[in-house]
Amino acid sequence: MSLPMTVPEPGLPERVTIYEVGARDGLQNEAAIIPVEVKAELVRRLLAAGLPAVEATSFVHPRWVPQLADAEQLMTALHDQIGDAGRDLPVLVPNERGLDRALALGLRHVAIFGSATETFAQKNLNRGLDEQYAMFEPVVARARDAGLDVRAYVSMCFGDPWEGPVPIDQVVAAGRRLLDLGAGQLSIGDTIGVGTAGHVTALVGAFVEAGVPVERLALHFHDTYGQALSNVQAGLRAGVTTYDASAGGLGGCPYAKSATGNLATEDLVWLLDGLGVEHGVDLAALVQTSTWLAGHLGRPSPSAVVRALAGQ
Template sequence: MTRNIRVVEVGPRDGLQNEKEVVTTATKIELIGRLVRTGLRDIEVASFVSPKWVPQMADHAEVMAGLPAAQCSPGVNYPLLTPNMKAFEAAIACGAKEVAIFAAASEGFSQKNINCSIAESIQRFVPLADEARRLGIRVRGYVSCVIACPYDGPIQPAKVAEVASRLLDLGSYEVSLGDTIGAGTPSSILKMLEAVARIVPATQLAGHYHDTFGMAVANVYASYEFGLSTFDSSIAGLGGCPYAKGATGNVATEDLVYLFNGLDAQTGVDLDALVDCAAWISNVLGRAPNSRVTRAMLAKRSQ
């Protein structure tokens, strides 16, 4: 039986947030428009965080205001990352219909990332979740460092399950499990998923796998076989984490779609259009695409 796969594109936010050179607002809006035209229907477009900590996201309001200029289609979902109530209120003022909240499965990462404990970080989201429920705003949860942490080392799967469960209890319709430093292998990913799925149904879980050690596609496949049907990815493999030195981008959206095309799973995304988009944004940023699929397809076209 053919399975439908939901691809959550995080390139405009997670992909660009770690870029050293400022990416213009116009470029971000153009990127979002190009992603929409590939068939993607869930595109995380910005993070409402302090410019002091993530300068690349300083133009979040301008990006939201520019979405109509990107020829964005009805039915496309544009979630925004909101780390606190102030950010949530700003996102709502810009027209947000879905927000993302996040916690870590590692105390060390939580302290470095948002300067508080895991328990404190989740408690901060209680009023946000209450207000989102009142306003009918969808909330998506993220758990960082589900396999390993750059500060605390390996993470126990039971801890990931605990944090994921708390985000679900807050009202998250889905919890995305992030291998933030890309240390996972299919074996470690499956052990983590087995623990989490005892508490949170697999239908409410998503995989968010970075490709630092080249295992992201293998981890996606293992998760797909386990029962997950939602995966986060980043165009051209863009990304990294300002609080996880050496971490590379998410699995490239092109690589993920190529995998699912080969499995006869339906993503609704045009691979050729994705490759064009990846080539374009990589050229704008002055580098080759990280995606092997894009590199291979571009090479084939040039023959």
Template structure:
């Protein structure tokens, strides 16, 4: 039998009580790139999505229909979607308002997402509006999308901590998740936007949401690795029954509106851990690592993925 480590793969040891399969929600082409200093033109962003789909990613955020002066890295998301009309993966896009929804649907979007904050300060910094106004705009988008048969995801950011307000209790996140489900979203993604969450906090929040009537089957975790806790938090989520995890190839991104927030959890690192636990997800690690290397070269910066660095070092050693 071949040694898995020699092949650049982890040992597989199943742990009791964990899901057999999860969905990796790849956010590198949207949430990752929007926080990078280098902007990639639509054709290269479309190529990134194609490479990720070829590596086995089944859900890939393809863009964001926001004002170009707010997030210039996402300009031309309509061109990206049109270029990807033949790609079979799910390609959700962010649509903050009704105009963004109309533009996204005109470009061929079949899934959209809205973005809200658990805190007032971040809502004003990120969305440029108080929570009440942001939520009213999001509700309008969700209800309009649902009427048209379009699947919607709801993001809730700052669920554990806010750089202006400090630690965040579970209650505002529970209330916002309940509201999103009432409007008609299919799934709520819990965003540890500045990466301050720990495993105990993850479990407590998931438990609080379930007690509040939000099924774990409709939850996802969006984790940043600012304090090195992202994979530990994934494990806590798995133990709580979560089966959807957001990550970004090469650990791209961060948050342009949150001070000191480092990049998203690297998809390569997530895949390595899931492979080691024997949890299916559909992504080929060597192909993914190759895509991460290609993207890092395009951005002119090193990957933040520890797994990608280790695999590259192993190849060089051989």
């Protein structure tokens, strides 16, 4: 299998963490229901490829995301198959009811999903921009009291399809409020993929200037306009060491039609290998997994690296 020539860039982090969202964010938009056995196999394959964090599902109401209606069944199957390690797989919990379901299964890592804009908060959460924090506060407090790790996503950080460009200070204010609730990490999302490298640099810098350690930040890019890898490089230069990605480049947001595919994990790994940044992921195993999944979905992988390597 071809690999990129490694040419390190001075000043970049020596190692990063890839936070894999393919099993949740990647599959949630699929119209045809995917069997729970396929989802469980996907998670197992992703873990075997060396990904340290694999977000497995969301405890959202099935009416809103039918693809994830099998959340309990999936997590139970994974616990049966991989033992106690299944409890360490992160899951999304949109509210206290979702947290109750996660706690009932003894899970240890949960995430909440907030918005930096009023319109998307209304469409995604049925709450206003300020009202969302009242919903999240008891979720985070109860999770922390139970000893769980809590991650927070903040979406629409670079642009909103209804409101247009989102002011940087508005994003920082929204993100800080989520961190102040008790979240340990904040994932900054370019939900519709409109961000560019300079915008990434400015936004990360604004968070740091506002007192948020760069170690608590993650970046979540979509490749709608082909900017995801350029944005990752800007994030690396700014010192960010956690990046969300989706195996095969699958995914998008069901509440924002312009939110097309996530950054492909394989494309991210190729970039990191070329820069000499360690990540611990087996690219060959990952390509095999995405090729296998594409067969189940009945279409080629959107990932450029998967397409390039799968035929070798």
